[in-house]
Amino acid sequence: MKKYTEKVIEGGLAFSALLTILVTVGIIYVLFSESLSFFSEVSLWDFLTDTEWTPLFTQKHYGILPLLTGTLLTTGIAIATAMPFGLIIAIYLSEYAPKGLRKRVKPMMEILAAIPTVVYGFFALTVVTPWLQSFIPGVDTFNALSAGLVMGIMITPMVSSLSEDAMFAVPKSLREASFGMGATRFQTAFRVIVPAASSGILVSIILAIARAIGETMVVAVAAGQQPVLTLDPRQGVETITAFIVQVSLGDVQHGSVEYRTIFAAGMTLFIFTFALNHISYFIKKKFQEKYE
Amino acid sequence: MNSLKLNRFIDTAFKYVGIGFTSISLIILGIFLYNIITEGIARIDWDFLTSLPSRKAEKAGILTAWTGTAWILGLTAIISIPLGISAGVYLEEYGKKSRIASIVEVNIANLAGVPSIIYGLLGLEIFVRMMNMGSSILAGSFTLALLILPVIIVATREALKAVPKTLREASYGLGASKWQTIWYQVLPASAGGILTGIILALSRAIGETAPLIVIGALAYVPFVPQSPMDEFTVLPMQIFNWISRPQHEFQVNGAAAIIVLLAITFVMNGIAVYLRNKWQSRINW
Numbered sequence: 001m002k003k004y005t006e007k008v009i010e011g012g013l014a015f016s017a018l019l020t021i022l023v024t025v026g027i028i029y030v031l032f033s034e035s036l037s038f039f040s041e042v043s044l045w046d047f048l049t050d051t052e053w054t055p056l057f058t059q060k061h062y063g064i065l066p067l068l069t070g071t072l073l074t075t076g077i078a079i080a081t082a083m084p085f086g087l088i089i090a091i092y093l094s095e096y097a098p099k100g101l102r103k104r105v106k107p108m109m110e111i112l113a114a115i116p117t118v119v120y121g122f123f124a125l126t127v128v129t130p131w132l133q134s135f136i137p138g139v140d141t142f143n144a145l146s147a148g149l150v151m152g153i154m155i156t157p158m159v160s161s162l163s164e165d166a167m168f169a170v171p172k173s174l175r176e177a178s179f180g181m182g183a184t185r186f187q188t189a190f191r192v193i194v195p196a197a198s199s200g201i202l203v204s205i206i207l208a209i210a211r212a213i214g215e216t217m218v219v220a221v222a223a224g225q226q227p228v229l230t231l232d233p234r235q236g237v238e239t240i241t242a243f244i245v246q247v248s249l250g251d252v253q254h255g256s257v258e259y260r261t262i263f264a265a266g267m268t269l270f271i272f273t274f275a276l277n278h279i280s281y282f283i284k285k286k287f288q289e290k291y292e
Numbered sequence: 293m294n295s296l297k298l299n300r301f302i303d304t305a306f307k308y309v310g311i312g313f314t315s316i317s318l319i320i321l322g323i324f325l326y327n328i329i330t331e332g333i334a335r336i337d338w339d340f341l342t343s344l345p346s347r348k349a350e351k352a353g354i355l356t357a358w359t360g361t362a363w364i365l366g367l368t369a370i371i372s373i374p375l376g377i378s379a380g381v382y383l384e385e386y387g388k389k390s391r392i393a394s395i396v397e398v399n400i401a402n403l404a405g406v407p408s409i410i411y412g413l414l415g416l417e418i419f420v421r422m423m424n425m426g427s428s429i430l431a432g433s434f435t436l437a438l439l440i441l442p443v444i445i446v447a448t449r450e451a452l453k454a455v456p457k458t459l460r461e462a463s464y465g466l467g468a469s470k471w472q473t474i475w476y477q478v479l480p481a482s483a484g485g486i487l488t489g490i491i492l493a494l495s496r497a498i499g500e501t502a503p504l505i506v507i508g509a510l511a512y513v514p515f516v517p518q519s520p521m522d523e524f525t526v527l528p529m530q531i532f533n534w535i536s537r538p539q540h541e542f543q544v545n546g547a548a549a550i551i552v553l554l555a556i557t558f559v560m561n562g563i564a565v566y567l568r569n570k571w572q573s574r575i576n577w
Contacts, residue, residue, distance in 0.1 A: 002469060005471070006469055006471050008383075009471050010386055010471075011553070012378065013378045013379070013382035014380075014382050014386070014392075016374075016375050016376075016378035016379040016382060017378070017379040017382040017383055017387065017392075017393070017396050018392070018396070018398060019375060019379065020379060020399055020400055020441060020442070020445070020575045021395070021396060021399050022425075023401050023403060023438050023441070024402065024403060026418055027406065027411075027413075027414050029419040030413060030414050030418065031410075031413065034417070073469075073506070085313055085316075085317060085373065088309060089310070089312055089313055089314050090315065090316055091310065092307070092309075092310025092311065092313070093310075093314070096306075096307050096310050097310070097314075105314060105318070107565065108318055108321065109317075110565075111321065111558070112317070112321055112346075114495065114496075114499075114557055114558070114561050115499075115500070115554065115557065116498075116499025116501070116528055116553060116554075116557060117499070117502075118499070118501045118528045118531050118532050118535075119328075119499075119531070119550050119553070119554065120563065121532070121535065122531070122535045122546060122547070122550060123324050123327070123328075125535060126325070126327070126331075126535075126543060127323070127327055138307040140487070144513070151312070151420060153317065153320055156317055184299050184300060184302070184303035185303055185306075185307075186299070186302050186303040186306045187299065187303075194534070207405065210405050210407075211405075211407075213407070214406075214407020214408070214409065215407070215500035216407070216501070217484065217501050217502055219530075219531070220502075221532065221533060221535060221536065228429055238461075241407065241502065242507060243564050244409055244412075244413070245409075245502065245505050247504075248412075248505045248506045248508065249505060249511075254421070260510060262413065262506075263413060266410055266413045269407060269410065270406070270407075270410055270485060272436055273405060273406060273407055273410075274402065274406075276405070277401070277402050277405035277406075278402065279403050280405075281398060281402070286317075
């Protein structure tokens, strides 16, 4: 009897674990099936090469390129901000900072990471954009630069904490050997620790890129809703995520092509983040136990 | 300057660069909070918390928003906690070396990186349409529960990992079965860690906006939700709606609502950090 109960419980627990696979299957099924219906009406070639994205206008164009450049532009600005900030903070906290300071700064970084993203959007729109307008001519009310910068600040804690963990995991003996040879902390950090922790640092940056690509509220609030093919960061752009928000807020008929565009856009987004996540998982698994 | 001096100079210089960058990010956090508080604090009063939304900024309140957030918080917790803990227990205690477990593990790592808006698309198709829940609180809760499931699973596994083998072996030695050992020994011993993870996951859920927009949560709800099948709005939705308007009065409302949302988020994070510290210092295996 007892044995039977044990089996039932184990089965129940296994079911919960398998449910997570069902979630992935569900996501892929939903995105694929709706995208398939979308591509039965819009050719894949147009989707990938048309330079206009106007599914909500009378003159309809379904070219994903403007949304892609919008996404890559804001992501690029975010990573260009978060990478130097995150890595320098990580090196400082791991190799230079006294223990007490490290203990106090880390929770503050966690606060930055816990703030809801819509709040960052407000910050971008009401503080950063006016500040940028004060010294850069031609900055629109909604622009890629402000959204990208704020997104960079938002993902800095992610880069710094993951990289710091990687640097912290480098064995002490390597540091001591380097110091024993007469190297300074700077030399040790850049010639010993950073190369030794490079896989972890790379993972932190890849995950940060995936996060920035999928980020929604900051760009929906601050980057605008104009799907134009531009790389000028002072202009408003529309990202893939912002487009999904725009359609969701309006009243688009279920089953129409307009409705399906959000799944085609979502599919594009999913492919990018899925690939990035798997690359980072692979790197992590492959190089994890190098020093143990 | 010889090379020794130069190296020492670079070393010291980088120390100040490090201090500078760390301070800048904390100063930005400071400016940010200061700006929101000065903008919105004067707007917060009893009426603001207990009024229905309105087309007039000065009359509008966040009653429907925070009651919606409370509903979502409760239902998401009810759905996600049992599932998350069960899956975590299975992966850590039962299926550790099986093939399925390793597939599930890769899968969870991947799910944790899926953008939240994609979960919104999943919820829209599965819960809102196929299961006919409509844009209800229940559909929103299921969507957010799936979103935070990986976080709870990972936290559960970490907490279980910290329980020493000796505890399990002592229990087996007394004749307890596997499940008895887990239920009476391992889970109570890891409760602090699991609870910390759950609170952090839930605090993330109440800050989410994008998936709820996609499943069709409304920005303007003129009534307080009475049942899980009602339509709803939540604090982040209300904030998004207000800050998207050009009028300054609505921006002020947005800032005030942000203060309320941040207060809830920080309190939850504070409780989680407190529990983590208490749990870590109390149990010294």
